[in-house]
Amino acid sequence: MDTRTTYRTAVVRVPAGPDSVELIDVPRRALGAGQLRVRIEAAAVNPADVWVTDGFFHSIGMIHQPEQTGLGWDFAGVVTATDTDLAIPVGARVAGMVPGFDRDFGSFAQEVTVQQDWVAVVPDDLSLTAAATVPLNALTAGQIVDLLGDGNGRHLLVTGAAGAVGSFVVPLARDRGWVVSGFARASDEAFVRGLGAEFVSAPSRGWDAVADTALLQEDGAALVRDGGTFVGVRPAALPTPGRGVAVRAVSVVPDASRLATLLEMAARDVLRTRIVDVLPLEKVSEALRNVAAGGVRGRYVLTP
Ligand SMILES: NC(=O)c1ccc[n+]([C@@H]2O[C@H](COP(=O)([O-])OP(=O)(O)OC[C@H]3O[C@@H](n4cnc5c(N)ncnc54)[C@H](OP(=O)(O)O)[C@@H]3O)[C@@H](O)[C@H]2O)c1
CATH class of the missing domain: 3.90.180.10 (Medium-chain alcohol dehydrogenases, catalytic domain)
Structure with a gap:
């Protein structure tokens, strides 16, 4: 004892x-x-x-x-x-x-x-x-995808796609019907492609949504098309792109049943x-x- x-x-x-x-x-x-x-x-x-x-x-x-x-x-x-x-x-x-x-x-x-x-x-x-x-970053990724909603074939750019949160967002967003591209350093290209995302080294504008785990903030929000969606990771510092862009930010909270699912996904290497x-x-x-x-x-x- x-x-x-x-x-x-x-x-x-x-x-x-x-x-x-x-x-x-x-x-x-x-x-x-x-x-x-x-x-x-x-x-x-x-x-x-x-x-x-x-x-x-x-x-x-x-x-x-x-x-x-x-x-x-x-x-x-x-x-x-x-x-x-x-x-x-x-x-x-x-x-x-x-x-x-x-x-x-x-x-x-x-x-x-x-x-x-x-x-x-x-x-x-x-x-x-x-x-x-797994817990902090996969729950954050899951809650980012909740804020994005269903993709229905729309195009999502994940900044920081080689990072802990970003690399978990990629498969979770694909599961919700997003066509996902990852912005990361050039040296991360193989890893990002291995997640099942397109690789972007210099993003252009016009994305339906941006999940900004690289903390680009205003620069990240500028990549969203008019009327699209920006989801950030700093609730205390939201960008203000205007143009009808919906701006949201995650503030992660524990969620035991979802964590059980995410741990199962990690065991199957769906989450890397x-x-x-x-x-x-x-x-x-x-x-x-x-x-x-x-x-x-x-x-x-x-x-x-
Ligand atoms: N709000 C919440 O509830 C919550 C919860 C968890 C995490 N977070 C935040 O989410 C963010 C991501 O966390 P994380 O654990 O995923 O961090 P991480 O593992 O360090 O990943 C961030 C990635 O973004 C890349 N990056 C940064 N600036 C870039 C740029 N200009 N161009 C291309 N790539 C760039 C980094 O590359 P380099 O290393 O080469 O710079 C790194 O690969 C952090 O700010 C963290 O505090 C928020």
Whole structure:
């Protein structure tokens, strides 16, 4: 039986970049109603984690933690305790995401105590390392496609199609009837074509819709035809193209049943998971530095 009273976690107290991350021991969190505790085996590092460490989200008023901000959205691990008899039992392999920004805990930790509807069971044939790269970005991709609606043969440009969110948008949007093209760096052409998208290295204007995961913002919205649709990833900074272009932005929320489907799709390689390296939690600053430097393809995964 695991009787520990504290656990190790990565936090930032004074955000000043990846090297301001500290590993500290904090009291174990009590299980609340409908919650379960997960021993984390893998936690993926996302670009937004860098922007927590460098104070960007603090600067735009999204984080107000008085002491320390918890790092990490994505995790995969094994359930070690549940509040009562939940649908997911102790011992289950699960993956999930910790939502939101303004919180003193996260997934860069030995364990996490979460709502049961933040997690889903990982299929037997998907590793926990790969599963940890799915929740945040595949749910975001799914919710982008919800905002796009059915394609009915219309043409969608995905910017950042070689990135985590963009590469998940491609197959999900194709499933909804969009003819998908991906804008990415020239060196990503083979990967983007392998997703089943046309490859675009210098997009022209006139797309029925643009899913802007590369954060082109106004430049991305300018690519949409009059009366088309732009879906961005920064709800706090919407472009204003005018011309009848519908402008929307995703703000990802947990969705357990959809996550179960997305994990199944990852197990079948319909969603491509990509891992750059697996590093111990102690090397969290190194992983964040590498992500901040840019050009990374796939995810760093931390193991506590
Ligand atoms: N709103 C939400 O709920 C939500 C949820 C999840 C993620 N997000 C956001 O979604 C965005 C994408 O996340 P991600 O994890 O997919 O990032 P990622 O894996 O780094 O992918 C972004 C991709 O866009 C490419 N890119 C950037 N600028 C480009 C340009 N000018 N031309 C061509 N390609 C370009 C990048 O290439 P290089 O690396 O070569 O620059 C990279 O391949 C991030 O801003 C993230 O914070 C939002």
